[in-house]
Amino acid sequence: MINLDGNIVQEENASLSVFNRGFAYGDSVFETIRVISGKIMFWEDHYFRLMASMRIMRMEIPSSFSPEFLEEEIKEIIEANDLATSPARIRFAVYRLQGGYYTPATRDIGYVISAEAMENSFYIFNDEPYEIELFKDHYVNSGLLSTIKSNNRAVNVLGSIYARENAYDNCLILNEKKSVVEALNGNIFLVKGKTIKTPPISDGVLNGIIRKQLINILKKTEDYELEEASISPFELQKSDELFITNVAQGIQPVSKYRKKEFENKVAKDLLSKLNVKARLG
Template sequence: MINLNGKIVKENEATLPVLNRGFAYGDSVFETIRVINGKIMFWEDHYFRLMASMRIMRMEIPANFSPEFLEDEIKAIIEANGYSASPSRIRFAVYRQQGGYYTPATREIGYVLTAEKMEDAFYLFNAKPYEVELFKDHYVTSGLLSTIKSNNRAVNVLGSIYASENSYDNCLLLNEKKSVVEALNGNIFLVKGNTVKTPPLADGAINGVIRKQLINILNKTEDYTFEEASISPFELQKADELFITNVAMGIQPISKYRKKEFKHKVAKDLLSKLNVKARLG
């Protein structure tokens, strides 16, 4: 079942025009949201990121787009798919209404929600081998537009194909300044000693919800020193640990980059802290 502009319809009945601007121009933003037994994880962060993304894209935010209204829309699609008592993954996409060419005929929006069942309620630690490489065919452009989750994901798609063709589990993306920005599907963190580092949003890193949660955790603990600073590719092989974060998987430790193999002690510790925070809401 699909929630299309507030109406619950069957998937084969959820149709959009061929000239939908999300399809024609990538004129769309989205949120990937994890829900556990009907509870939306980190809902406030998702809501404000969605509102910020719509403002950056100069979309008209409907008057009824309150946190309560959108929360009800998410719960409606969960119930319609029978996921109220199980973990699920929601994709909440907002697109600008059809009309115009590069210049939109309107700034009004439509939205669509889809739900997918997940196996695990909370984040599990994955210690299986996980190898990454740099993707250097195309770059992420530093700046505000790269920080939002829009439908313009060509670099991520091409990087994912490259990873698949070369038997890598993931790739790390660079910006035009040749700084490491993120992974194909999440933010990147580097550990050296007791220092944990992640690229700043100004470098073009996605404004990740789990990234924000981990920064809050790191700033409140005396166990680690946190830095938000650019990461050079040369730092990767000198690191003690590398890990990737996103809402769906939580924290994914990287086991190998080129000839360097990594530990995962800090990643495991931070994952346990993240699960505590998720349970407490």
């Protein structure tokens, strides 16, 4: 079942026009949301990031788009797919209504919400081998547009193909200044001693939900020192640990980058703290 503009319809009936602006111009933003037994994880952060993304894209935000209304829309599609007592992954996409070419005929929007089952209720630590490499064929630009989740994901798609063709589990993306920005599917953190470093939003980093949660956790602990600063590719092999964060996986430790093999002690510790925070809401 799919929620199409507030109407619950069968997946085969949830059709969009070939002139849809999300398809024609990438004129769309989206959120990937984790729901556990009907409870939306980190809902406030998702809601405000979605609103910020729509404003950056100069979309007209409907007056009905309150946190309560959208929460009910998500819960309704969860129930329609019999996932009310199961872990689920939600994709909430907002697109500008069709009309016009590069210049839209309207700023009004439509939306689609889909749901699929997930295996685990909370984040499970994955210590399987996980090798990464740099993707240097294309770069992301440091700036506001790179911080939102839009349908313009060409670099991520091409990087993912490159990773698969070369038997890597993931790749790191660079910006135009040749600084490490993020992984293909999440934010990157580097551990050196007691210092945990992650690139700043100003480098063109996706404003990740789990990134924000971890930063808040790190600011409240004396075990580690957080540093938000640009990361040079040369720092990667000098670090003790690397790990990737996103809403679907939580924390994914990196085991190998080129000739360097990494530990995963800090990643494991932070994942337990993240699960506690998720349980508490």
